[in-house]
Amino acid sequence: MIRLLCVLLTLASPLWAVEPDEILTDPVLEERARDISKGLRCLVCRNENIDSSNAGIAKDLRILVRERLVLGDSNEQVIDYVVDRYGEFVLLKPTFSMKNMIPWLAGPVLLLLGLILAGKFISKPKPVQVAKLTDEEEQRLKDLLDK
């Protein structure tokens, strides 16, 4: 039942995300709030950030982020505050820690590996195989060469 409700809630296209009454008066703080929100996951939605979701918890989180910013937290402190309470799941970008290295390093490592392998393939001398000529073609070749 809860799942159905959540599905309905989130399938409804974002009717409203950031609402006019949430917007902070200080534009710099508001800008920071929007930036941070784009990196935080709406916990009950299917792959949406809190900035563009209309779920209740997304709104709560948006207000929480703004409250912390008004209290003077830096961006990192705000994010840490939210992660402390909701877990890693709320971050849309995994941390750079050792346990998350595979997705982060996959690109550079594979690229390097690929470049090395490609380089080896390109510089390897290749045996050039020539197709054997048929008797007829041999004869033609002789005729042409002897002309």
Added chain:
Amino acid sequence: MTVELGHFATLLAFFVAILQAVVPLIGAERNQANWMATCVPMAVAQFLLVGFAFAMLTIAFVTSDFSVRLVVANSHSLKPMLYKVAGVWGNHEGSMLLWILILSFYGALVAMFGHNLPDRLKARVLSVQAMIAVAFLGFLIFTSNPFDRLEFPPVDGNDLNPLLQDPGLAFHPPFLYLGYVGLSMSFSFAIAALIEGRVDAAWARWVRPWTLLAWINLTIGIALGSWWAYYELGWGGWWFWDPVENASFMPWLVAAALLHSSIVVEKRDTLKSWTILLAILAFSFSLIGTFIVRSGVITSVHAFANDPERGVFILVILSVAIGGALTLFAFRAREMRSTSAFNLVSRESGLVLNNLLLVVATAVVFCGTIWPLVAEITTGRKLSIGAPFFDMTFTPFMVVIAMVLPIGAILPWKRAQLGRVMQPLWGVLALSVALGALVWTMQTGGRMLAPIGITLAAWVILGVFAELGMRIKLGKTNAAESLRRLRNLPRSDWGKAVAHAGLGLTIFGISMITALEVEDIRVAHIGDRFAVGEYEFLFHGVEKTNGPNYSVDQGHITAFKNDVKVAELFPEKRFYHVQGMPTTEAAIDQSLTRDLYIALGDQQDGGWAVRTYIKPYANWLWIGAIVMALGGMLSLTDRRYRVAATGRKTLNAVPAE
């Protein structure tokens, strides 16, 4: 009765597919002509049977036959006709039938138009194609039967999800399926080549049109999906790195790599094993994508709600197909030797670099998509990977590809000198950087995204012109000669130019919309006039009306620029009664230079919440994609595919036996 006929047709198709998978393969092994020849009528029969079944299901939807369980779950008598038809594939079972229809369609195409294919190759290709059909028809029949009847038909149905009641639904899935299901043909060709133990220029020439056809459709399908999301979901986002989007994007990237590497096989008889591997990978990603969407393993706005039994079935199909293919590859790939070498600086290396970048980029997207799942299974941690991650890790690859593209496209085969090659391009580089600098000075604020984007886009597009200019020896001979050369350029050269230019246009659209978008959120009261960017908007108020199966709050806003009326916009909030679901329909005024995008929110403080966007050059994103597809179509109709390739001795072929 029609529904039962449809069901029976799928069963028949299943048996035909089993025969088709076995008989021609044995015929090819034993070199028996009539056994091999059965592949053609069987492939056509399979297509006709599946087509008939699909037609029967469509009739059930169109006539609102509520004795069919699927129709009850997904349709309603008041639904507009377009969505009654599109609703056939707006659900798991129906879309699975569409999937199989397109699979058999490609098989029938090869059967009917593959005259130049040698009999043994054709037999093996259609056999492998049939094996895939057997797997998926089995899946359909045993776990996802669309033809199930209800004992007590209800009076009316549950209606289609309102989000899907949109023209986008009518076209997005069919194109998408024509795309990544079409890659099954490349897969079949690859497996057939492995079984035969031979890859040569002729094989590459035969596999290319099918890959092109699939890629073109996939490009259009993805572009349509992106555009649909843009105007349907919220704030004009056009790509969310949702797992299901990634599932269609990964085959696209690999197919693009495959298209390029098969050129090398065709022209230079090298990179053969790699090309085979790519063909296997392309369809493997399609299968993985199918698994992701339908198994319920990954959370996404897009996924079909499904039970685990189906997920396991697909997983088994996936393992057998991909595992079997890769095992065959491991054993047979060494039989394919290349007969030519090339320098570190050459077009071949350029294409190798292209492939490397595309494939590693795909790997990055793949890792990001499944990492949350893998992490949860292995360590129990729940974590998320979303747009911020992909933007950071994927974009650099695209930037490098764009940077290398004009140079790689102009490099000669086998060996090249970079200095000579760059001669026509220095001017282009200078101009591109200049354009970027111009944009940078014109905009307020020091953000680099727009200038860099413009520079890259200009570099790619102008590089295309530079290459064409070089080909027709512009400036080196007289105008008449250049014109003659221009007219005689092979169509595939035009295809290449147009497709690359399309990529440049897409890069342009993406940079502009990302860097220069303007947003405004406010509460508007009747008569309010507010400025956003260079425009002014006058809010007239909200009116209540009714649509065919929904009720509407319709806003009315007039847009002005320099006090001249530019557009009338009617953003809506709809309520669909049957499913009890609200949706927002944004009002968009489109033009080549910008989109005006307005969404209506809830009532607040005696007014209405209104969200206004100005999205500069947004449409170039999709125009670029269509141009890319157009380039592909030009290549597809190149003379060498239209003229039969029979009678041509291919001296490069070195059979393994």
